[in-house]
Amino acid sequence: LDGSNLEQLQKCLETLIELVQGNRSLGNAKVLLDTKLIDVLDKLLQPGRSILRVVEGMSHEVTRRETAKLHRAIITLLLALLEGLGTESRAEERMFSLLQLEHIASHASAYLVEWRKMGGSNTMSEEREELRATAYSMYILLRFLIDHQELECNNKDTEVLEKDLDPDALEYFERQVGRVEISDHAGGLQRLYFWIPDFCLFLSKEAKKKVLWGVDRETPGKRLTEFYLMVEEFHQDLKHQGRLNQNWMWRKLISYKTLAMEAQFALSLCQNAILLLHHSFLFDPVLDLAYRIQRFIEKIEGIDSAYDPKHSTAFKVMNSIVVNGNRALGGLQLLSCVVVFILVGCQNFPTRQHRMWMASSGKGFGAILLEARTRPLLLAKVLIKTPYYFLTDRMLVFYTALFIFSILGLTTSPFFFSIHLLDIINKSPDLQAVTRAVTQNGHSIGMTALFGIIVIYLYAVFAFARLKPDIVLDDLNDEGRPEHIEMCNDLFKCWANALNEGLRAGDIGVIVDLASDDDPKYFTKWFFDLSFYVVVITILLNVIFGIIIDTFAQLREANAFIKNDMENTCFICGIDRFTFDTQAGGTTGGFDVHVKKDHNMWMYMFLMIYLNEKDKNEYNGLEQYVADKMFDGGDISFLPANKAIVLKQFKEREAAEERQLAERVEQIAGDCKEIRQQLEHISATPSVPVAAGEESRREDLDSAVSRLLATMPPVVQARDVQIVSTQ
Numbered sequence: 129l130d131g132s133n134l135e136q137l138q139k140c141l142e143t144l145i146e147l148v149q150g151n152r153s154l155g156n157a158k159v160l161l162d163t164k165l166i167d168v169l170d171k172l173l174q175p176g177r178s179i180l181r182v183v184e185g186m187s188h189e190v191t192r193r194e195t196a197k198l199h200r201a202i203i204t205l206l207l208a209l210l211e212g213l214g215t216e217s218r219a220e221e222r223m224f225s226l227l228q229l230e231h232i233a234s235h236a237s238a239y240l241v242e243w244r245k246m247g248g249s250n251t252m253s254e255e256r257e258e259l260r261a262t263a264y265s266m267y268i269l270l271r272f273l274i275d276h277q278e279l280e281c282n283n284k285d286t287e288v289l290e291k292d293l294d295p296d297a298l299e300y301f302e303r304q305v306g307r308v309e310i311s312d313h314a315g316g317l318q319r320l321y322f323w324i325p326d327f328c329l330f331l332s333k334e335a336k337k338k339v340l341w342g343v344d345r346e347t348p349g350k351r352l353t354e355f356y357l358m359v360e361e362f363h364q365d366l367k368h369q370g371r372l373n374q375n376w377m378w379r380k381l382i383s384y385k386t387l388a389m390e391a392q393f394a395l396s397l398c399q400n401a402i403l404l405l406h407h408s409f410l411f412d413p414v415l416d417l418a419y420r421i422q423r424f425i426e427k428i429e430g431i432d433s434a435y436d437p438k439h440s441t442a443f444k445v446m447n448s449i450v451v452n453g454n455r456a457l458g459g460l461q462l463l464s465c466v467v468v469f470i471l472v473g474c475q476n477f478p479t480r481q482h483r484m485w486m487a488s489s490g491k492g493f494g495a496i497l498l499e500a501r502t503r504p505l506l507l508a509k510v511l512i513k514t515p516y517y518f519l520t521d522r523m524l525v526f527y528t529a530l531f532i533f534s535i536l537g538l539t540t541s542p543f544f545f546s547i548h549l550l551d552i553i554n555k556s557p558d559l560q561a562v563t564r565a566v567t568q569n570g571h572s573i574g575m576t577a578l579f580g581i582i583v584i585y586l587y588a589v590f591a592f593a594r595l596k597p598d599i600v601l602d603d604l605n606d607e608g609r610p611e612h613i614e615m616c617n618d619l620f621k622c623w624a625n626a627l628n629e630g631l632r633a634g635d636i637g638v639i640v641d642l643a644s645d646d647d648p649k650y651f652t653k654w655f656f657d658l659s660f661y662v663v664v665i666t667i668l669l670n671v672i673f674g675i676i677i678d679t680f681a682q683l684r685e686a687n688a689f690i691k692n693d694m695e696n697t698c699f700i701c702g703i704d705r706f707t708f709d710t711q712a713g714g715t716t717g718g719f720d721v722h723v724k725k726d727h728n729m730w731m732y733m734f735l736m737i738y739l740n741e742k743d744k745n746e747y748n749g750l751e752q753y754v755a756d757k758m759f760d761g762g763d764i765s766f767l768p769a770n771k772a773i774v775l776k777q778f779k780e781r782e783a784a785e786e787r788q789l790a791e792r793v794e795q796i797a798g799d800c801k802e803i804r805q806q807l808e809h810i811s812a813t814p815s816v817p818v819a820a821g822e823e824s825r826r827e828d829l830d831s832a833v834s835r836l837l838a839t840m841p842p843v844v845q846a847r848d849v850q851i852v853s854t855q
Contacts, residue, residue, distance in 0.1 A: 129172070134190060134194065134198065137198065138197065138198060138201060141198075141201040141202060141204075141205055142201060144160070144205055144208075145201065145204055145205050145208050148160065148205070148208040148209055148211070149204075149208040149211065149748050149749045150211070150747075150748070150749030150752050150753075157208070157209050157211070157219070160209060161209060161218070161219055161222065166206075166222060166223060166226045166227065167226060169202050169205065169206060169227075170226060170227050170228060170231075172198070172199075172202055173199065173202060173227075173228070173231050173232060173235065174228070174231055175231055175234055175235065192242065192255075192259070193254075193255045193258050193259070196239060196258050196259050196262040197258060197262075199235060199239075199262050199266070200258070200261060200262040200265050203232075203262070203265040203266050203268075203269050204265060204748070206223065206227075206269055207265070207268065207269055207272070207748065208748065208749070209223075210223070210272060211318075211748065211749040211750060220272075220273060220276040220277075223273055224273045224276070224277055227273075229270060229273065229292075230291070230292040232266050232269060232270055233266070233270060233291075233292035233293045234292050235262075235263075235266055236262075236263045236266035236267050236270070236293065236297065236301070237263075237292070237293050237294040237297045239259045239260070239262050239263035239266070240259075240260070240263040240294075240297045240300065240301075241294070241297070242259050243256055243259040243260045243263065246259070261323075263297075263301075264301075264304070264305065264323040267293075267301040267305055268305060268321040268322075268323075271301075271305065271307070271321060272319070272321055275307070275319065303324075303329070304323055304324050304326075305321060305322070305323055305324065306321070306322050306323070306324045306728075306731040306734050306735060306738075307319060307320070307321050307725065307726075307731065308320050308322075308726075308727070308728070308731050308732055308735055309726055309727065309768050309771075309772065309773055310750060310753075310754060310766050310767075310768065311765065311766055311767065311768045311769070311771060312750070312753065312766075313753060317768055317771055317772070317773045317776060318750060319773070320735070320750045320751070320754070322734075322735055322738050322751070323738070324731075324734045324738065325366075325370075325734070325737060325738055325741055326370060327366045327367055327369060327370025327371075327373075328366055328733075328734045328737060328738075330366055330369035330370060330373060331362070331366060331730065331733075335362065335365065336730070339355065339358055339362075339729075340690070340694060341687075341690060342354075342358075343355055343358070345689070345690055345693045348701075348702035348769055348770075349769070351699070351702075352700070352764055352767055352769070353764065355699075355729070355732075355733075356736070356758075356762060356764050357762075359733055359736045359737065361479075361483060362733060362737070363736075363737045363740060364479050364482060364483070365479045366737065368475075368478060368479050369475070372474065372475070378474075381467065381470070381471065382471060384467060385467070385468070385471050388464040388467040388468050388471075389464075389468055389554075391460065391461075391464040392461065392464045392465065392468065392530065392548060392551055393548070393549075393551045393552065393555060395457050395460055395461045395464065395548070396461065396545060396546075396548030396549050396551065397549070398457055399454055399457050399458065399461065399537075399542065399545045399548075400545065400546055400549060402450055402453060402454050402457075403454070403542060403543065403545070403546070405450075406450045406454075454542050454545075455538065455542075458534065458537050458538045458542065458545060459538065461534050461537070461545065461548065462531075462534040462535065462538060465527070465530050465531040465534045466531065468527050468530075469527045469528060469530075469531045472523060472524055472527050473524055473527075476521060476523070476524060477517075477518065477521060477524060478493070480517065480520075480521055481493050481514065481517050482494075484513075484517050484520070485513075488513075496510060497510070523554075526554075529547070530547070530548055530551070533545070533547045533548065534548075561680070561683055561684070561687070562680070564679075564683055565676055565677075565679045565680035565683055566676055566679075568679050568683070569675050569676075569679045572675055573672055573675055573676065576668065576671055576672050576675070577672060579668070580664060580668040580669070580672075581627070583663060583664060583668065584623070584626050584627055584630060584631075584664060585623050587626055587630075587636065587656070587660055587664075588616075588619065588622045588623035588626045589619065590656070591616055591622055591626065591640075591656070592616055592618075592619050592622045594649075594652065595616075595640065595649065595652070595653065595656065596616050596622075597641075598640055598641040598643075598649065598653065599614070599615045599616035599622065599625070599639055599640060599641075600612040600613060600614055600615060600639065600641050601613045601615050601625075601629070601638070601639050612641070615629070615639045625639060626639075630660060630664065630665075631664075631665075631669075634661075634665055635657070635660075635661055635665065636656070636657060636660045636661075636664075637657040637660075637661075640653055640656065640657060641653075696719075698719070698722060698723050698727050698772075699723070699727070699729040700727040700729055700732060700767055700768060700769075701727055701768050701769060701770055701771055701772050702769060702770055703770060703772060703775070704719075705718075705719040707775065708722050708772075708774070708775070711775055722772065722774060726772060726773065726774065727768070727772065732767065735754070736758060739751060739754060739755045739758065753766065754766045
């Protein structure tokens with residue numbers, strides 16, 4: 129092998145890859161496995177092997193990129209040979225025994241180190257990308273073979289990875305390489321390994337909560353369908369996060385996001401505590417103490433003067449401390465609000481606007497802007513819809529309001545800082561649940577409230593028409609004498625007063641003048657007061673309260689169901705914790721290990737994003753199968769519903785044990801049948817005198833038969849074997 133035939137070898141490997149990769153018949157792979165191909169490929173991977181090229185009579189070693197390309201083709205071919213052979217351990221066993229895995233691990237570490245030396249991960253070149261892709265492929269092959277040994281042969285020897293891979297490289301690969309289980313075209317399960325795009329690592333806890341608590345978990349099929357539909361949204365969000373994190377200023381700013389959000393609420397508590405102290409009687413003891421200290425100091429200095437404490441130096445100093453301190457805290461509050469507003473706006477709004485434009489016009493915001501340059505009407509539409517889309521983001525609107533109130537608090541009045549206390553809703557899940565209890569069924573509550581307002585209007589109309597002089601409020605004038613205040617001079621005031629007094633006091637009778645027994649309007653007033661109390665206060669208000677209470681109870685039950693489902697059911701396959709802990713716990717670590725390694729839902733999301741990002745011409749067989757399912761109508765049958773490899777292995781081992789037991793029982797039953805036939809033959813033989821020594825032989829035979837009967841399975845009854853005396 130030298131530079132003259134390196135390209136031929138590369139073409140040969142690519143041809144073999146095309147013949148094997150994605151071939152569902154597996155015929156080509158089986159033929160190649162019967163040759164010495166694995167031995168040849170292992171020799172090509174040996175470290176220290178120099179490939180020379182003769183140029184103008186001089187030998188030169190080929191470039192590192194050419195070597196990496198060759199190694200990547202070799203590893204790709206080895207991985208292609210393993211496709212579809214997950215149920216036949218011969219290929220994996222041969223590779224594990226023939227390949228020198230330590231050489232592959234050494235190459236993987238070297239390529240990764242070289243990739244890092246060539247520059248930061250933000251400035252990709254083709255050569256650097258080739259080095260990293262080769263390192264990824266090598267680690268995937270190692271991981272595949274070691275995982276197979278652990279699963280099929282119960283061999284948990286990972287010494288190759290820990291010994292021959294650099295610790296930093298091993299940590300990097302474990303973080304960047306994903307593993308999932310795929311249901312293939314034949315209904316079997318295969319493991320698919322892939323490298324996770326860098327921007328996927330920016331998936332935040334808030335985004336994970338949105339998926340975990342947002343999908344419908346009532347049925348596994350609907351849960352997985354909604355999960356699949358969310359992938360495109362998260363794909364755009366994560367790509368946007370990746371682009372932002374390429375800027376060092378953004379990385380610096382994002383590191384302070386948690387601090388800024390926590391500082392907002394902490395500062396608001398301090399500011400409002402100062403306001404409460406300054407503008408209440410609690411401030412008087414502080415001023416009195418400061419005034420006494422000032423007077424004591426003045427007496428020591430020989431100054432004796434009497435003046436109002438509120439005009440003392442102590443009062444001015446304390447007032448200055450409070451005002452300037454609150455102003456300083458307001459400046460910090462404004463700074464934290466600016467940081468949070470910028471971070472939330474830059475993180476969420478661009479992708480939200482893109483999704484909303486896609487939903488309304490089928491085009492992204494970038495394409496819309498390009499068209500708007502030549503279309504004035506479209507430009508006007510963009511200018512109108514952009515603020516609207518901004519207002520649909522509840523969190524962005526909330527942080528914008530906090531930013532505005534911070535400015536007003538510094539320039540107008542410090543009392544505007546009290547609005548910042550509402551940030552406690554974002555800090556408490558319980559308060560968020562209470563808020564949702566009111567807003568989730570807001571339409572029902574709103575319509576009921578509107579109906580109540582209409583009913584009260586009808587009562588106001590009746591009062592204005594029939595009881596206008598009697599709608600009064602008893603109060604005391606400035607001289608302390610009782611007087612009647614007319615509450616129904618016009619229809620609007622009558623309606624407004626009925627709303628205010630009727631709902632606030634709980635009875636509209638407080639503004640209806642009392643009637644004596646002989647008053648002709650006695651029964652009219654009686655029916656008016658009583659019916660208002662029954663219809664409005666008792667029925668309508670309790671209906672509204674009932675809707676809120678029922679919604680809160682439903683939310684609590686739904687949250688309890690979701691939490692139980694997250695803790696005890698696999699999101700992907702839908703199999704419960706008990707099944708994994710009892711049937712596979714001894715070999716694989718049970719449910720917790722399964723949802724973390726085998727069916728990690730975030731790895732499935734990253735796989736779909738990875739396939740969207742990868743060039744379709746570079747798919748391997750399994751990737752092509754999954755991509756065809758995804759992109760042709762959103763078929764998610766590749767997800768392993770109600771299936772898992774660890775359970776499959778357990779069931780196969782259990783079936784094998786049952787087969788062995790059945791074979792043993794069948795063998796014993798056959799032996800018993802043969803003995804019975806022999807005993808029947810003996811019983812049919814005419815009796816002969818027992819010779820000397822025959823008695824002991826008969827006793828030995830009887831003893832052997834007795835022992836056999838004691839070990840017979842239930843399928844062979846003891847009554848089927850009888851010993852007939854020949855005496």
